[in-house]
Amino acid sequence: MPTSYQAPMAGDKAKQASSSQSIENNMQTEAVRIKHLLAQKDQTVITIAETDTLPAAVQILRDKRIGALVVTNSDGDLTGILSERDIVRKLAETPGQTLPQTVAENMTRDVVxxxxxxxxxxxxxxxxxxxxxxxxxxxxxxxxxxxxxxxxxxxxxxxxxxxxxxxxxxxxx
Structure with missing residues (x-):
């Protein structure tokens, strides 16, 4: 046993424990907000009008390589969202009759x-x-x-x- 080591004695003062790492300070993280994510990406939102047809929507989705379009009215207000899933669902429901339909007929109106x-x-x-x-x-x-x-x-x-x-x-x- 090294001579510098002394076992604790009954009269010794308890040392205050300190640490730079603890579960509490390692688990606390600032909640990342959507504004942080938006700051790092292109904020351009591709929109389409309610009156446009599905072929126009499909072409934009393909050309822009995106999965959904925000649907706006003539005032530019959000009125719905049209996703690839919406289009596929409609194709299954109305085979051969889907493409002439408008965006408004196929979009999801209750947008979260x-x-x-x-x-x-x-x-x-x-x-x-x-x-x-x-x-x-x-x-x-x-x-x-x-x-x-x-x-x-x-x-x-x-x-x-x-x-x-x-x-x-x-x-x-």
Whole structure:
């Protein structure tokens, strides 16, 4: 046993424990908000008019390589969303009669939206529960962007990658 070591004695003062790492401070993270995600992506929202036909919508979806379009009225207000799933569902319901139909006849009218202050966790939960992959971001009645489930997953993966890099740097020094 090293001579510098002395076993604790009954009269010793208890040392105040200190640590730079604890479960509490490692588990506390600032809630990531939709505004953070939007800041890192193109905020252009591709819209289509209610009066446009499905062939026009399908062409935009193909050309822009996206899965949904925000539907707006003549005033530019959000009135619905048209997704690939909406189109496929309608094709199955009305075979051979779907393409001449308008966007308004096929869109989802009860659109679930989020705001820029909503957290990624809240939005992901809403998407999972509602079984949809696209959510318009609306703030003060104005369309601010579109969030997809892929955006949320990619943001979180990048965040985890950054955290792992920080931990490696902490360990290596």
């Amino acid at each position: 939206t989020c705001g820029t202050q909503d957290t990624l966790v809240e939005v992901l939960r809403s998407m999972s529960e509602g079984r949809f992959r696209h959510m318009p971001v609306v703030e003060a009645g104005m369309l601010k962007g579109m969030v997809t489930i892929g955006d949320v997953v990619n943001y979180r993966l990048n965040e985890l990658e950054h955290e792992a890099l920080q931990l490696k740097q902490l360990i290596v020094g």
